Amino acid sequence: MATDKNSLQLVTNGILQENPIFKLALSMCPAVGISTTVVNGLMLGIAVLFVQVFSSVTISLIKDFIHPRIRIPTYTLTIATWVTVIDLTLAAYFPAAYAQMGIFVKIIVAFAIITMRLEMFACKESVPASFWDGLGMGLGFLVGMVVIGFVRELLGSGAIFGYDVLGFKPLLFFILPSAGFFVVGLMMGFFNWIEASYAKRGKK
Amino acid sequence: MKDIISIIFRLTLSCIVAGLIMGGTFIFTDRAKKANEHAREEKVMYSLLGHDEGGEDPESMAMHELFRYIVTDGEEQFIGYLLPLSTGFEFITIGLDGSFVSRVPVQLSETQVLESGERDTAIAAALGPTKTIRFADQTLVVTDDGERSAFLLSGKFPGYKTSIAIILALAPDFSIIGFEVMEHEEDPGLGADIERDFFRRQFENKSFESIKALRTIKEPLPQEYFDALEGRIAEEEAAAAIMEKYRLQDIYALTGATISTDAVVMGIKAMTKKFAYRIETLDAVLADQQIAASF
Amino acid sequence: MMIKNRLNLAVWFWAAISALVLCSPAWGAGIVASTSFGEDNEIIVEFRTPVEVAIAGEAQRYRVFEETDPDILLPVTEVEVADDGTRATLRFADPLNTTSAHVVNAQGIGGLESTTFTVSKSYLGYLLTVLISALLIKNFVFTKYLGLCVFFGTSKRKETAKGMGVVFTIVVVVAVSMSWVLYQYVLKPFHLDYLQIVVFIGLTSLTVQAVDTVLRKVNPVLFKSFGVFLVLVIANCVVIAVPLLMASNEYNYFETLMLSLGAGGGFLLALYLMSSVRERVELARVPEPFKGLPIAFIVAGQFAMAFLGFSGLQLF
Numbered sequence: 001m002a003t004d005k006n007s008l009q010l011v012t013n014g015i016l017q018e019n020p021i022f023k024l025a026l027s028m029c030p031a032v033g034i035s036t037t038v039v040n041g042l043m044l045g046i047a048v049l050f051v052q053v054f055s056s057v058t059i060s061l062i063k064d065f066i067h068p069r070i071r072i073p074t075y076t077l078t079i080a081t082w083v084t085v086i087d088l089t090l091a092a093y094f095p096a097a098y099a100q101m102g103i104f105v106k107i108i109v110a111f112a113i114i115t116m117r118l119e120m121f122a123c124k125e126s127v128p129a130s131f132w133d134g135l136g137m138g139l140g141f142l143v144g145m146v147v148i149g150f151v152r153e154l155l156g157s158g159a160i161f162g163y164d165v166l167g168f169k170p171l172l173f174f175i176l177p178s179a180g181f182f183v184v185g186l187m188m189g190f191f192n193w194i195e196a197s198y199a200k201r202g203k204k
Numbered sequence: 205m206k207d208i209i210s211i212i213f214r215l216t217l218s219c220i221v222a223g224l225i226m227g228g229t230f231i232f233t234d235r236a237k238k239a240n241e242h243a244r245e246e247k248v249m250y251s252l253l254g255h256d257e258g259g260e261d262p263e264s265m266a267m268h269e270l271f272r273y274i275v276t277d278g279e280e281q282f283i284g285y286l287l288p289l290s291t292g293f294e295f296i297t298i299g300l301d302g303s304f305v306s307r308v309p310v311q312l313s314e315t316q317v318l319e320s321g322e323r324d325t326a327i328a329a330a331l332g333p334t335k336t337i338r339f340a341d342q343t344l345v346v347t348d349d350g351e352r353s354a355f356l357l358s359g360k361f362p363g364y365k366t367s368i369a370i371i372l373a374l375a376p377d378f379s380i381i382g383f384e385v386m387e388h389e390e391d392p393g394l395g396a397d398i399e400r401d402f403f404r405r406q407f408e409n410k411s412f413e414s415i416k417a418l419r420t421i422k423e424p425l426p427q428e429y430f431d432a433l434e435g436r437i438a439e440e441e442a443a444a445a446i447m448e449k450y451r452l453q454d455i456y457a458l459t460g461a462t463i464s465t466d467a468v469v470m471g472i473k474a475m476t477k478k479f480a481y482r483i484e485t486l487d488a489v490l491a492d493q494q495i496a497a498s499f
Numbered sequence: 500m501m502i503k504n505r506l507n508l509a510v511w512f513w514a515a516i517s518a519l520v521l522c523s524p525a526w527g528a529g530i531v532a533s534t535s536f537g538e539d540n541e542i543i544v545e546f547r548t549p550v551e552v553a554i555a556g557e558a559q560r561y562r563v564f565e566e567t568d569p570d571i572l573l574p575v576t577e578v579e580v581a582d583d584g585t586r587a588t589l590r591f592a593d594p595l596n597t598t599s600a601h602v603v604n605a606q607g608i609g610g611l612e613s614t615t616f617t618v619s620k621s622y623l624g625y626l627l628t629v630l631i632s633a634l635l636i637k638n639f640v641f642t643k644y645l646g647l648c649v650f651f652g653t654s655k656r657k658e659t660a661k662g663m664g665v666v667f668t669i670v671v672v673v674a675v676s677m678s679w680v681l682y683q684y685v686l687k688p689f690h691l692d693y694l695q696i697v698v699f700i701g702l703t704s705l706t707v708q709a710v711d712t713v714l715r716k717v718n719p720v721l722f723k724s725f726g727v728f729l730v731l732v733i734a735n736c737v738v739i740a741v742p743l744l745m746a747s748n749e750y751n752y753f754e755t756l757m758l759s760l761g762a763g764g765g766f767l768l769a770l771y772l773m774s775s776v777r778e779r780v781e782l783a784r785v786p787e788p789f790k791g792l793p794i795a796f797i798v799a800g801q802f803a804m805a806f807l808g809f810s811g812l813q814l815f
Binding site: 025026027028029030032033072073076077080081083084087088103106107109110111112115177178179180181182184185186188189190192193196 | 641642643644645646647648651693694695696697700701704733734735736738739740743744786787788789792793794795796797799800803804806807
């Protein structure tokens with residue numbers, strides 16, 4: 001079975017229709033835990049993008065070699081390998097950013113979204129299609145993280161990328177750890193509302 | 205049966221490939237990681253000493269590592285120091301009351317002394333089999349033209365969430381030159397502000413006397429002091445005057461993070477007091493025994 | 500019924516541990532019956548036989564230092580001895596660092612030329628602190644924000660919440676115990692620390708598979724109700740966070756056990772609390788766009804703020 005979508009559709013599908021954070025509501029932990037600044041969101045987004053793309057391509061490459069009965073263990077092994085690679089690389093070359101992300105890089109290994117894409121897409125499709133799909137999903141996650149980070153950093157510390165833009169701190173509350181839940185909840189509600197009002201307008 | 209063999213074969217092969225990829229990355233990144241960590245520490249040390257621009261350290265400046273050990277001989281405990289001398293290294297043992305016990309030369313090269321394993325075996329060999337040693341801490345003594353100009357101490361103490369690791373720079377009279385937070389996991393927006401200038405720089409130039417009685421005060425930080433600490437006052441003289449006005453004050457607690465503030469204040473206080481006591485004891489012994497350490 | 504039994508068991512377990520901590524045996528050599536930390540600058544010493552109040556009250560007879568810093572004496576400012584001479588309170592100028600053991604040397608107390616004893620927090624108390632810390636203070640869901648996908652997925656009904664929590668606790672305890680053995684005896688001695696992620700996730704999958712197989716054969720009825728949750732355990736980040744935490748803190752086996760019990764119990768607690776609220780929220784009039792997940796997130800945020808109140812809690 002080959003997918004009938006072209007590469008662009010595969011990428012936008014991950015960012016919009018099936019956005020892992022806002023639509024599928026998967027991999028929520030980092031979205032709540034460390035999205036206090038745009039940079040944090042971006043770094044973890046890149047890490048997830050890397051793992052997703054490499055795992056998708058790897059599984060797609062070796063899909064005929066995998067014995068169907070040990071499918072899931074093979075996925076886990078693949079993901080764990082790439083997570084270890086990105087974990088070691090970040091720790092070595094970006095120690096400051098890595099310290100900010102703490103345990104969350106290692107935790108990518110348990111992200112449901114990655115396993116799900118491998119099972120649903122990469123193990124059936126061609127290598128290029130898997131690459132585009134992985135890229136889309138990874139980018140979708142990255143965009144979600146950056147958007148949440150943007151809102152929290154702007155409202156919480158009045159800054160973007162660490163640069164003071166507002167000159168004051170509107171609501172310190174937003175970068176406090178527990179506020180992550182509120183921000184994600186409010187944003188989900190907001191997007192639902194936009195979607196609903198568009199749908200209504202379409203009917204009229 | 206054929207199925208099982210096939211599964212085992214494929215799984216083994218996958219594991220070997222995965223292991224090779226991870227092992228390769230580890231070998232590749234491990235060296236870079238160590239080099240980066242070392243570079244970061246060095247950068248922090250130089251910036252604490254005020255040599256950050258250009259990274260050039262003056263010719264006359266030299267750094268000497270001083271390693272402290274706890275020596276146990278049967279029931280009794282001693283403090284031991286590995287001292288750099290002009291002729292090589294020597295291990296000095298001092299009793300708990302500050303009396304001189306023994307001195308033995310240790311066979312080590314300049315590079316070997318930085319490797320904890322080789323250092324420990326060399327010292328153990330020099331001391332003989334009845335004594336056991338335990339590494340306690342290490343201090344960098346900075347000299348300028350042979351005169352001591354600063355001490356650099358690494359320390360770790362419990363914070364609010366996990367431990368906080370810092371590098372503390374002390375002047376020869378044990379007043380604080382500055383400190384830098386190396387590791388912490390305090391909450392962003394609250395305890396994490398211990399890294400910020402307006403908190404860190406409150407400690408600068410505090411005399412040893414004021415450190416001994418240092419406390420946390422739960423009052424809002426005065427605006428002019430905040431501006432001066434963050435370097436937002438353009439005229440240098442005005443900024444210096446404000447800094448001087450608050451120089452011997454206690455530390456203003458971070459809003460909503462009194463426990464983190466207290467942890468840092470107490471940690472620095474304890475580090476400074478312990479170090480001052482130890483170096484004075486060591487100096488007395490060195491003067492008494494006429495040992496010429498290279499610092 | 501099964502769950503009720505388990506809850507009862509948990510209560511008994513707690514009671515047993517508390518009892519052990521409270522009557523931790525009075526041991527120690529010579530005249531000292533027991534020692535403990537009092538206020539933040541106090542050490543309390545109980546004597547087996549009464550000592551002379553006047554002699555024991557002299558501050559200069561005591562030499563106190565932290566075990567790791569034998570050369571730094573902590574100055575005793577005042578000693579208060581109870582009238583019957585069985586209890587002395589040593590006060591110090593500065594607050595003590597109660598996490599490390601303190602050595603006290605007393606000269607001429609109770610007719611002995613010199614007695615030395617150590618003061619430290621009770622180990623069982625420390626174990627309990629690890630447990631409570633993982634359960635409440637550092638609850639994995641509400642203060643570390645881990646395991647959220649599964650948390651929101653299974654907290655719609657109380658029944659599923661309980662099932663998921665119990666299954667998760669069992670898997671986590673077994674998997675982390677195995678991880679501890681492998682970490683201490685294979686990864687650490689051979690400097691294979693970088694394989695942590697693969698090994699820990701592999702052991703978890705193995706545990707899930709094993710529990711699945713055993714339960715299917717031994718108790719098919721139980722399997723029917725709990726089997727579905729087993730698959731979800733592997734997608735829960737807590738299951739990998741606990742062994743990583745264990746490795747970075749260098750816990751010994753008992754501490755590891757307490758940590759994993761606390762993590763599992765904390766997850767169960769979080770799920771139960773959340774499902775209780777969500778069952779009611781369903782009946783409430785929530786604005787249309789916020790129905791379902793968004794409102795659940797906001798409720799979780801409120802729980803997270805409430806759990807902040809546990810921070811700084813010190814029991815032992």
